[in-house]
Amino acid sequence: MTTTNHQITFERYGDPSVLQFRSGDLPTPGPGEVLLRVSAIGVNYSDVLRRRNTYFMPTPLPYVPGTEVVGTIEGTGPGIDAPFAHGTRVLAILPRGGGYAEYVTASVQYCIPLPPQIDDATATAIFVQGSTAQLMVTQLAGDVSGKTVVINAAAGGVGSLLVQLCKLRGGRVIAAAGGPEKLRVASALGADATVDYRSPDWSQQVRAANRGRGADLIFEMVGGEVYNESLRALAPGGHLIVYGCASGEQGRVDPEHFVDENIRQSGFNLAHYLQHYNPLWQQALGEVIGLLAGGQLRVRTAMTFPLAEAAEAHRRLEARATTGKVVLIPQS
Numbered sequence: 001m002t003t004t005n006h007q008i009t010f011e012r013y014g015d016p017s018v019l020q021f022r023s024g025d026l027p028t029p030g031p032g033e034v035l036l037r038v039s040a041i042g043v044n045y046s047d048v049l050r051r052r053n054t055y056f057m058p059t060p061l062p063y064v065p066g067t068e069v070v071g072t073i074e075g076t077g078p079g080i081d082a083p084f085a086h087g088t089r090v091l092a093i094l095p096r097g098g099g100y101a102e103y104v105t106a107s108v109q110y111c112i113p114l115p116p117q118i119d120d121a122t123a124t125a126i127f128v129q130g131s132t133a134q135l136m137v138t139q140l141a142g143d144v145s146g147k148t149v150v151i152n153a154a155a156g157g158v159g160s161l162l163v164q165l166c167k168l169r170g171g172r173v174i175a176a177a178g179g180p181e182k183l184r185v186a187s188a189l190g191a192d193a194t195v196d197y198r199s200p201d202w203s204q205q206v207r208a209a210n211r212g213r214g215a216d217l218i219f220e221m222v223g224g225e226v227y228n229e230s231l232r233a234l235a236p237g238g239h240l241i242v243y244g245c246a247s248g249e250q251g252r253v254d255p256e257h258f259v260d261e262n263i264r265q266s267g268f269n270l271a272h273y274l275q276h277y278n279p280l281w282q283q284a285l286g287e288v289i290g291l292l293a294g295g296q297l298r299v300r301t302a303m304t305f306p307l308a309e310a311a312e313a314h315r316r317l318e319a320r321a322t323t324g325k326v327v328l329i330p331q332s
């Protein structure tokens with residue numbers, strides 16, 4: 001086994017150029033941990049926010065981004081038993097980051113063995129984006145059967161999974177995204193109608209696609225004007241689920257509008273479920289794995305980059321030039 005470990009790190013916050021490809025030492029697994037040789041790394045939008053230091057939690061420096069990896073167990077710390085034997089391929093979440101690397105250590109509490117029919121790139125979409133989508137649908141959305149559901153950034157990582165999960169549960173999905181290519185992606189995933197939310201009055205287009213009525217439920221994570229317009233796109237009694245703010249711009253909250261229209265808003269934070277509702281998260285993860293293994297859910301892996309080109313992966317993500325999952329592949 002090699003003794004060096006290439007990784008991507010940043011020592012100051014800023015644009016993608018702060019991401020540096022460096023070599024370091026091989027980490028040693030502690031009690032309850034395994035050493036993984038990484039074969040695929042999931043890129044999440046939160047990695048971009050951490051790099052800019054606009055994530056909702058502080059990011060310490062220096063920092064190695066990356067919260068989800070697929071890897072093979074090459075070493076174990078004290079106290080590790082089956083099913084985490086040498087050679088087992090697992091999906092691991094790294095709550096404090098560190099995943100943009102050839103080798104990582106991971107707590108088995110956050111590792112799950114992977115069935116062979118789920119390939120590496122597909123698996124990287126399960127932990128953060130998959131469990132986020134499934135938990136929002138199962139814990140917050142209520143019964144979506146027969147309801148009209150708008151999904152913002154519908155061709156993105158979480159969005160593309162939400163489109164499919166809401167369709168599986170009998171929802172009528174209106175996909176909202178930026179530009180015709182992304183709308184085509186959302187249609188191919190099963191969306192019943194599409195709306196380009198780059199046009200200013202897109203809430204009217206939602207109503208036009210829904211026989212003049214607003215939406216029952218909207219999943220929103222863009223912020224700014226898209227948030228404001230999402231409120232206008234809701235039917236009376238509608239529900240807005242907010243789980244991010246990719247634009248970095250806050251929307252305008254008008255309490256009177258919530259009262260007048262009987263609207264409610266819920267927030268979602270995956271970290272909260274990981275810490276405080278771990279069994280619910282485990283259950284959601286198992287459900288997503290089952291849906292993938294059964295072929296009911298598809299992951300779009302649109303872009304794969306060598307680990308050393310992580311900066312380019314971030315550039316594309318920020319330029320809104322990606323659909324589905326973005327993956328880094330170590331070359332070791």
Ligand SMILES: NC(=O)c1ccc[n+]([C@@H]2O[C@H](COP(=O)([O-])OP(=O)(O)OC[C@H]3O[C@@H](n4cnc5c(N)ncnc54)[C@H](OP(=O)(O)O)[C@@H]3O)[C@@H](O)[C@H]2O)c1
Binds near residue numbers: 177221
């Ligand atoms: N709360 C949680 O626990 C949780 C968990 C996972 C993810 N998230 C959040 O969910 C969102 C989606 O995450 P993801 O990893 O699946 O990313 P993603 O959707 O694959 O990529 C972000 C998408 O956001 C849209 N967007 C709109 N305005 C943007 C802007 N100003 N800059 C960049 N992108 C913009 C773009 O789609 P269009 O071009 O179609 O607009 C872009 O493709 C992020 O905000 C992330 O922080 C939250």
